[in-house]
Amino acid sequence: MKRTLALGLVLLSTAAWSQELCQVNSNTPIQRFGLDRIPNYFISADPNGRYVGVIGNGNHIYDMTSGSPPKSVQVPGAYDPVFTPDGRYVTVPPGMFYDADAYRDGLANGIKDMSDGDANLVGSSNAATAAYQSVGTLDEGQDKSKYLYISDSMQNKPTRDLSFFVAEVDHTTKKMKTVQTGTLCDNIDEAHTPMISSDGQYLSILNPHTRSTQIYRVDLNGGPCKMVTDLGVPTGKVSFDFGTNPRRLAFHVDQTGTNIGWFPQISEGITKDTYVMDLDVVNAGAENETWQMSGIQRLGIATQSNTGTYYPRWRRDGTVIAITHQGSDKYSIDVFDPSNGTTLNPEKVNLVDPVTSCGLLGAESYAALAIAFLWEDTCNAGVLPLRLRDSLRITPWLNHDACLRLVDERWDALRTSFATAPQLRDTIVREGTMYEGSTENAGSVADMYCQQVLGMSKEQLKAYCPDARDQAADVTTVVTVAEVQQDTPQQTFNRQCGGCHSTQDAKGGLAFMNFADGSANTRAFNPSTGQSGLTSATAEQALNAFLNPNTMPGARMPPPGAAGVDAIKKRQMAEYLLQFVQPESRRQKYINMAENL
Numbered sequence: 001m002k003r004t005l006a007l008g009l010v011l012l013s014t015a016a017w018s019q020e021l022c023q024v025n026s027n028t029p030i031q032r033f034g035l036d037r038i039p040n041y042f043i044s045a046d047p048n049g050r051y052v053g054v055i056g057n058g059n060h061i062y063d064m065t066s067g068s069p070p071k072s073v074q075v076p077g078a079y080d081p082v083f084t085p086d087g088r089y090v091t092v093p094p095g096m097f098y099d100a101d102a103y104r105d106g107l108a109n110g111i112k113d114m115s116d117g118d119a120n121l122v123g124s125s126n127a128a129t130a131a132y133q134s135v136g137t138l139d140e141g142q143d144k145s146k147y148l149y150i151s152d153s154m155q156n157k158p159t160r161d162l163s164f165f166v167a168e169v170d171h172t173t174k175k176m177k178t179v180q181t182g183t184l185c186d187n188i189d190e191a192h193t194p195m196i197s198s199d200g201q202y203l204s205i206l207n208p209h210t211r212s213t214q215i216y217r218v219d220l221n222g223g224p225c226k227m228v229t230d231l232g233v234p235t236g237k238v239s240f241d242f243g244t245n246p247r248r249l250a251f252h253v254d255q256t257g258t259n260i261g262w263f264p265q266i267s268e269g270i271t272k273d274t275y276v277m278d279l280d281v282v283n284a285g286a287e288n289e290t291w292q293m294s295g296i297q298r299l300g301i302a303t304q305s306n307t308g309t310y311y312p313r314w315r316r317d318g319t320v321i322a323i324t325h326q327g328s329d330k331y332s333i334d335v336f337d338p339s340n341g342t343t344l345n346p347e348k349v350n351l352v353d354p355v356t357s358c359g360l361l362g363a364e365s366y367a368a369l370a371i372a373f374l375w376e377d378t379c380n381a382g383v384l385p386l387r388l389r390d391s392l393r394i395t396p397w398l399n400h401d402a403c404l405r406l407v408d409e410r411w412d413a414l415r416t417s418f419a420t421a422p423q424l425r426d427t428i429v430r431e432g433t434m435y436e437g438s439t440e441n442a443g444s445v446a447d448m449y450c451q452q453v454l455g456m457s458k459e460q461l462k463a464y465c466p467d468a469r470d471q472a473a474d475v476t477t478v479v480t481v482a483e484v485q486q487d488t489p490q491q492t493f494n495r496q497c498g499g500c501h502s503t504q505d506a507k508g509g510l511a512f513m514n515f516a517d518g519s520a521n522t523r524a525f526n527p528s529t530g531q532s533g534l535t536s537a538t539a540e541q542a543l544n545a546f547l548n549p550n551t552m553p554g555a556r557m558p559p560p561g562a563a564g565v566d567a568i569k570k571r572q573m574a575e576y577l578l579q580f581v582q583p584e585s586r587r588q589k590y591i592n593m594a595e596n597l
Contacts, residue, residue: 021406022379023399025466026301027341028475029334032324033064034482036072039331040495042237044082045313045321047198051104052321052333053081057491058115059092063107064333068481073106076117078494084147085137085198085242088171089122094129095149097122097167097176123176125149127165132193132237136200144170148200148220150184152191162191162203166220185216187224197240198314202228204238204249211260213238213251215291229279229291233351234260236272241314245281246294248338250274250312250320253351255302255390266325271384272308273393274299274322275351276338295343298397299336300324305384309334340475348466350392366453367464368395373418374406387424396466403465407458419454489576490520492569496558497542512542520580539580540590546570547593570594 037056044053054060054072059081062072075081077092083100084091090098102120114120130151139146150164162184169176184203185191191205196218203216203225213235216225235251255271266272278295299320300309304327312322320336350365372391375398380386386394398406453461487495493512501512512521512534521533534542545557547570574594581587 021402021409022375023402024301024303024375024394025342025397025399027297027299027336027338029324029477030319030337030340030475031064031335032477032479033062033070033333033335034068034480035062035331035333036069036482038329038487038495039323041079042311043313043321043323043333044080045315046083046087046100047085047242047314047316048087049315049317049319051083051107053083053090054333055079055081057487057495061090061103061107062333064335064480066107066480070480070482071107071110073103073111074113074115075103076115076121079131080133082133082135084135084145086140086145088145089147089169091133091135091149093131093133093151095125095127095133095151095165097124097147097169099174122169122174123167123178125165125167125178125181127178127181128163130163134194134196136196136198138166138200143172144168146179148196150194150196150203152194162188162194164220180220182220182222184218184220184222185225186222188216193237195238195240198242199240199244202240202247204240206234206260208260215249217285217289226287226289228281228289229293231277231293231351234258236310239313239320241318242316245284247279247281247291248314249277249279250299250314250322251277252308252310252312252322253393255308255393256305256385256387266306266308266310270308271302271305272300272310272325273302274309274312274320274336276312276320276341276343277346278343293346296346296349297338297341297343298393299338299341300334301394301397303380303383312336344396348396350389352389365392367456367461368392369423370411370418370453370461371395371398371403371406371464373421374410374414375403377414377417378406378410385424391423395464398466400466400468404462407462407465411458411461415454487572489572492572493576496569496573512538522580534577534580536580536582536586539577540586543574543577543581543590543593547574547590 035054035056037054037060040055042055046052050064052062052064054062059075059077059079060072061075061081062070075090075092076096076098080093082091083089088100090100090103092098096117099120099122103114106114128149128151132152134150136148137145138148145168147167147169148164149167150162152162164182164184165178166180167176168179188205190208192208193206195204197203201217203218204213205216206213210230211234213231213233214227215229215231216227218225233253235253237251239250241248241250252272252274255273257270259270276297276299277293279291280294281289281291283289299312299322302308307325307327309322309324312320314320318337318339320338322334322336324332324334326332350368369388369392372395375394376386376391384390497512522535542557571594574590578587578590581590
């Protein structure tokens with residue numbers, strides 16, 4: 001595996017300081033495909049390349065070679081169009097398999113709407129019906145294949161998470177039958193955003209109790225699953241590569257704040273960066289199987305608030321696609337080639353908060369923190385509210401020569417400031433809320449620093465700058481630009497609320513949306529499920545939740561850690577909800593509130 005090849009330079013600067021002091025190494029995307037709609041939640045890569053499934057006011061498949069404006073076709077369902085690992089089928093909740101070639105042909109013929117749920121249907125199962133689904137291939141054949149389909153809500157057990165079915169599909173007749181159903185991993189009490197590996201053998205979960213992402217070997221017979229590694233950090237949905245040993249994982253990690261229950265798209269106060277991690281498999285298949293991290297690469301480095309690269313997905317050719325949010329409503333699908341980047345020794349990269357005891361942490365990590373502080377003070381200048389862990393994540397990717405100059409030119413002047421500067425901490429603790437904000441638990445470096453670091457000479461400090469072999473060169477990026485479509489009020493409401501508040505997800509509270517097509521659910525309150533639709537009363541609750549949240553702080557929307565909603569979106573959502581509010585006198589109250597935004 002190539003570990004020290006050329007990668008692109010992201011040049012960062014402030015008006016007061018030269019770009020030469022602020023260079024950060026980042027793997028430049030080889031393709032940037034502009035999206036004409038705002039993506040929701042996550043994407044699905046056609047493993048064979050070219051196509052990508054995107055959620056955005058319904059399910060869509062894009063042809064990434066189609067130029068500008070990009071060609072897309074709407075396919076069935078409101079959420080999660082997921083390609084099978086062989087690219088033959090597109091799966092849609094709740095357990096529907098569709099012929100992927102039909103949609104490719106539709107794109108080639110300029111068809112824009114193929115959302116009929118009965119057309120191109122290969123088969124379905126009602127054994128795993130929640131939204132967050134993923135698919136692995138258990139047995140791949142020329143004539144027939146078996147697929148493992150999982151989703152994250154066991155039927156009738158909303159506190160348990162891992163229902164599955166095994167589907168056998170005849171590729172000639174395009175017919176599917178369910179050959180096994182059940183639940184996975186009886187030793188896992190709760191699993192957020194579970195993802196199955198491409199071979200169906202391993203499972204990733206975000207464990208809300210440990211607040212870390214874990215990898216398990218699965219047992220389809222219902223027994224306990226064997227944990228093979230704990231990444232030690234909460235991540236977005238993991239994507240497994242198509243290899244066997246070493247394994248490669250792609251995922252995103254939050255900066256400046258952390259979602260610890262589930263990972264939505266970019267939200268206020270949070271940026272996101274994507275990583276690729278290499279893991280060596282030891283004793284594969286045995287009871288004592290473990291995965292040991294052998295390297296880590298960073299594909300994106302966000303330097304502005306409310307931006308970032310997230311939800312990476314592997315393709316069979318070894319490239320990774322991911323969403324990039326460049327600010328405002330500008331989104332793209334970026335294609336990265338990890339072989340163009342540098343995989344670092346994991347000992348150089350600290351993804352979580354370090355232990356704040358000098359004796360336990362050691363001088364090397366404090367030196368890394370000191371260098372990160374120099375970069376933050378000189379180049380970031382308050383743009384991002386970096387925490388201790390965020391600063392430590394930057395250091396391994398600083399440009400070598402820029403790092404040397406930062407120490408030479410800035411350490412003497414900032415040594416005292418470093419010792420007394422507040423460092424925003426985001427301590428990982430067990431249990432708690434779904435989001436850890438960036439402004440909590442602030443402490444000063446004086447509580448953490450080692451005297452020997454402050455006493456280091458500049459030459460000693462520079463010894464901890466990144467290796468010069470990890471220098472960068474430009475990579476040519478092919479850019480396809482698209483104009484973002486303006487959403488209707490209903491589309492804005494669907495996109496902001498539909499992912500959680502669906503009739504298929506008991507964890508989503510009031511079920512506003514019909515899952516199949518995203519239309520309003522107008523049924524009355526159902527005591528057995530605790531859900532109801534958009535009646536006059538529930539529409540008022542929704543309006544209060546985001547227009548006047550102080551009246552019901554426990555139910556404010558969006559919740560902490562979720563994507564922020566600007567005034568324009570709030571007015572659109574209010575416009576949609578107002579049609580359900582009766583009588584006119586009550587409706588006028590919310591019209592006045594929306595007009596004051």
